[in-house]
Amino acid sequence: xxxxxxxxxxxxxxxxxxxxxxxxxxxxxxxxxxxxxxxxxxxxxxxxxxxxxxxxxxxxxxxxxxxxxxxxxxxxxxxxxxxxxxxxxxxxxxxxxxxxxxxxxxxxxxxxxxxxxxxxxxxxxxxxxxxxxxxxxxxxxxxxxxxxxxxxxxxxxxxxxxxxxxxxxxxxxxxxxxxxxxxxxxxxxxxxxxxxxxxxxxxxxxxxxxxxxxxxxxxxxxxxxxxxxxxxxxxxxxxxxxxxxxxxxxxxxxxxxxxxxxxxxxxxxxxxxxxxxxxxxxxxxxxxxxxxxxxxxxxxxxxxxxxxxxxxxxxxxxxxxxxxxxxxxxxxxxxxxxxxxxxxxxxxxxxxxxxxxxxxxxxxxxxxxxxxxxxxxxxxxxxxxxxxxxxxxxxxxxxxxxxxxxxxxxxxxxxxxxxxxxxxxxxxxxxxxxxxxxxxxxxxxxxxxxxxxxx
Numbered sequence: 001x002x003x004x005x006x007x008x009x010x011x012x013x014x015x016x017x018x019x020x021x022x023x024x025x026x027x028x029x030x031x032x033x034x035x036x037x038x039x040x041x042x043x044x045x046x047x048x049x050x051x052x053x054x055x056x057x058x059x060x061x062x063x064x065x066x067x068x069x070x071x072x073x074x075x076x077x078x079x080x081x082x083x084x085x086x087x088x089x090x091x092x093x094x095x096x097x098x099x100x101x102x103x104x105x106x107x108x109x110x111x112x113x114x115x116x117x118x119x120x121x122x123x124x125x126x127x128x129x130x131x132x133x134x135x136x137x138x139x140x141x142x143x144x145x146x147x148x149x150x151x152x153x154x155x156x157x158x159x160x161x162x163x164x165x166x167x168x169x170x171x172x173x174x175x176x177x178x179x180x181x182x183x184x185x186x187x188x189x190x191x192x193x194x195x196x197x198x199x200x201x202x203x204x205x206x207x208x209x210x211x212x213x214x215x216x217x218x219x220x221x222x223x224x225x226x227x228x229x230x231x232x233x234x235x236x237x238x239x240x241x242x243x244x245x246x247x248x249x250x251x252x253x254x255x256x257x258x259x260x261x262x263x264x265x266x267x268x269x270x271x272x273x274x275x276x277x278x279x280x281x282x283x284x285x286x287x288x289x290x291x292x293x294x295x296x297x298x299x300x301x302x303x304x305x306x307x308x309x310x311x312x313x314x315x316x317x318x319x320x321x322x323x324x325x326x327x328x329x330x331x332x333x334x335x336x337x338x339x340x341x342x343x344x345x346x347x348x349x350x351x352x353x354x355x356x357x358x359x360x361x362x363x364x365x366x367x368x369x370x371x372x373x374x375x376x377x378x379x380x381x382x383x384x385x386x387x388x389x390x391x392x393x394x395x396x397x398x399x400x401x402x403x404x405x406x407x408x409x410x411x412x413x414x415x416x417x418x419x420x421x422x423x424x425x426x427x428x429x430x431x432x433x434x435x436x437x438x439x440x441x442x443x444x445x446x447x448x449x450x451x452x453x454x455x
Contacts (some may be wrong), residue, residue, distance in 0.1 A: 055276055057240065058209035058233045061275045062087060062128040068277040076120035076282045078189035083277065083451060084447035085192060086124055092194035093162070093185070100181045101133075101159055106205050109211045112207075114153045116140040116171055119282050121189045122164040123260050124270070127214075130160075134205060136212040136229075141261040142167060148225075152175055152369070156215050156227055156419060164188070209233040215419050216263060216337050226335045227419030237412035238267045238340030239275050241360040246347055250277035257286040262308070263337050275375035287344035310334060313354050320353075332356045338428075339363075339435060340413040358382065362412050367405040367441060374430070377405045408434035 065073075068083035075081075097113065098105045113135040116125040123139075130137040138156045140149055153161065161182040162170035168184040175182035186193040205211070213232040217225040242248070254273050258265030273280050277287065283290075309330040314322075323329050334356035335341035342365065345357035359365050359382045369375040378396045414435050417425040428436055 002043055003409065013428060014129055025214060027035050059212065060128075060208060060235070061133045061239070061271050062090060062131060064275065065128075066276070069248070070381070070382060071276075071277055072279045073274060074121045074124065074280050074282055076188060077119075077284060080189070081121040081191070083274075086121060089194040090125045090132055093125055093183070093195050094243035095196065095335050096183055096194075097129060097133040097135065097160060097162075098181060101132070106134045108131065108159075110136050110158045111160075112136045112138050112158040113160050113162060114138040114140055114156060114158040115129070115164075116142060116149070116167045117162075117164035117168060117185075117260070118142070118188065119256065119260055119284050120282070120326035121191060121259075121282070122185055122343050124274070125191060125194070126162045126185065131213065131232075134211075135159075137214045138227075139214070139261045139266065140215065141259060142170075143259075146170065150178070150339065151179070151219055152225070152227075153178060154374065155225075183295070212264075216261065216266070218337055226421060226424065229416045229419050231416050232244045234340070234415060235267065235271070237362060238263070239271050241362060242268060242272050242341060243276060244361050245344055246272075248272055248276045248278060252276070252278040254280050254390045255281045255291070256277065256280050257291065261337065267340055306331060310341075310356065313356050316353050334439075335436060338415045339411070342409050342411075342413075364410045366408040366410075368408060369403065369405045373399070375405075377403050404440055407437045407439040409437055410434045 063084040065087040070082045070084055073081055073083040073086050074221050095104075095105060098107070101108060101111065103111075109133075113130040114132070115123075115130065117123040117126050117135065117139075127137045127139070129449065138152065138158055140152060140335075144152075149170070158180065161171045161180055163184050165185055165187045168182075170183070172182050185191070188324050209232060211232050212229055213235045215227040217227055219225065252273060254269055256265070256269050258269055260266055260270065270280060272278075280435045303327075305326060307330055309327070311332045312334070313332055314330065319330060329351050331345050331347070331351060332355065333341055334341075335346040339358055342363050343349040343357040344360055347356070351357075353381060361382050363382055365380045366378040367379075369377060375399060375402045380395065408430065410433060418428070429438065
């Protein structure tokens, strides 16, 4: 991305402030799921895009941590944490996990590890430790009632629970009820206490690609939440397509205010920057006044501000009003738990109102009718240009302009399965492997189309 500060209130924009790499202190309030803010240092006056690689690096993010060494990885309310500190603490916790489950180091073979942490460095350490030990990470959300936490732990068939220091009183009774071991982490200000002599151990896993990495639970709007199982390969595909299209670099800084049990907060705003050696400033919760104070006071950095919106396109009046107030056009994008980010308006170039952009690298999309033959209405794929590709410029089949259909997605970022739900998994894919998103856009070959399509 062009180095600069990026912010999003669930919708997009751009502005100039001042260079910044300082810790943040203060009090914070609850986060609205649709709101996020992304910050990066200013370095150049032009947009740059990292060319997509010919293949996907399927190794998890932590395998690059020592390469970044003492570079600042996370700033949170407890202090500053380097990449090497995160790595060493994660190794120490991974050793404890292996001991608790009587396993060789790295030998959990995909056993699920549920963890409940603050939005701070403890989250990254718990996630990395689950992976280092060979397990599957299952993030929990602190605002969920105990009954919801129990459902996720039981449904995922977790073998062990990890509680960040503030949540020991929540998870330990649940662990006792379910007869599971529970490890309590030290306070985030003392995470180095996890480092032990066993840190000389290194993960010997090499076949990361098809190993299960994470189970992220859906919001459950149409029933009980389903566990979406992603492999390390699909997680890395998500990361690398955004690193490419949004031009992440090691000089970027992101102000992270999102919850960490959904793909946007986990992948877009945490794994992407950490994969590049960038810095995350993590707030426990979102408080609009505090965020704007950080941006607008004299102590704020000189940065380029980018505001992003998703997942459905904004109504045109809202988009226009936002531009009137801020002077910037929101960058809109589209994604789901099951597929990560699939579509995005361009980092540089025109952003089309009422559209959430073009397919990201390695992503193919198709719109089909819900009829007996599943007639294809339109198709689209990633183009190696900055020209916007949205529904009104997709390749629409002759005679089907303006028809409504379901958006299908195919690509390496698509999830493997709904955990322990083979029937739901089968029903969510076509016979030839396309994921059915359930999104119903309208197709239009006319650039003047003003349909309400979310693409």
